[in-house]
Amino acid sequence: MxxxxxxxxxxxxxxxxxxxxxxxxxxxxxxxxxxxxxxxxxRPYVVPVVNVEPLDRGEGEIVYVVSVRPFNVGPHPCFVMMTAVQLQIGDEVYETPSHKGWSLIGQSGAAYTFPVGHINQNGISAVREGRYRLNRIEVRFRLHSKSVDDTHKQDQQFIFEVLAQNPPLAVIRPEWVSDTRP
Known part of the structure; x- marks a missing residue:
């Protein structure tokens, strides 16, 4: 047993x-x-919005100010940073100094607007008349986002086309991100 x-x-x-x-x-x-x-x-859910707003400089001269405002559509705050910011009018590329610091944005909107540059009437008329090899207005930038606790980071490239109509309108062009620019 x-x-x-x-x-x-x-x-x-x-x-x-x-x-x-x-x-x-x-x-x-x-x-x-x-x-x-x-x-x-x-994780952050950030969507960029490109604003094109008219600014009257006096004497009938209208300049369009271009800026990017990231919207946090997620339920929690996050940090954002923009680098490689460019405004291209036809064949001319204008670099905007990058903001190297992180900006905290809350949920349901942004707390910061990143300036890109301005478009004057000469640039718009040159694009409309076809004086450039590439006759369009583009806004390009890299948007970096990270969660508050640094566990999730994201880096995205965006290209928007500014349609030279009255009033100007910015349209996202994700198909151009992989294109090689001349």
Whole structure:
């Protein structure tokens, strides 16, 4: 009968160890999915909006001021930064100094507007008359965003075309991002 007692003890220990191992695996899988859900919930959801607003300089001269305003459409605040900001009018490219610091924006809107440049009537008329090789107005920039706790970072390239109509309108052109510019 001693063998039955030994078998019973060893069997009970083996079953306990197997159940503990299964519980450990289930806990690890649950923690993995909880972490993934947490990161998805707190990651930044930032959408840029390009504003083209008229500014009257006097004597009938209208200049259009171009700026980018990132909107945080997510439920939590995040940090944003813009680099490689360019305004291209026809074949002429104008670089805007990049803002190297992070700006905190809250949910449901932005707390900061990044200036890009301005477009005067000469540039608009030159594009309309076809004086350039590439007759369009573009706004290009890289938008970096990160969550407040630095667990999720995102870097995106955007290109908008400014349509020279009255009033001017900025339209996103994601198909141009992969194009090589002349």
């Amino acid at each position: 001693e063998w039955l007692k030994t078998f019973s003890t060893d069997y009970a220990n083996a079953v306990t160890a197997a159940i503990a191992l299964i519980a450990l695996v289930i806990t690890a899988v649950t923690l993995y999915y909880l972490r993934r859900e947490y990161r998805a919930k707190y």
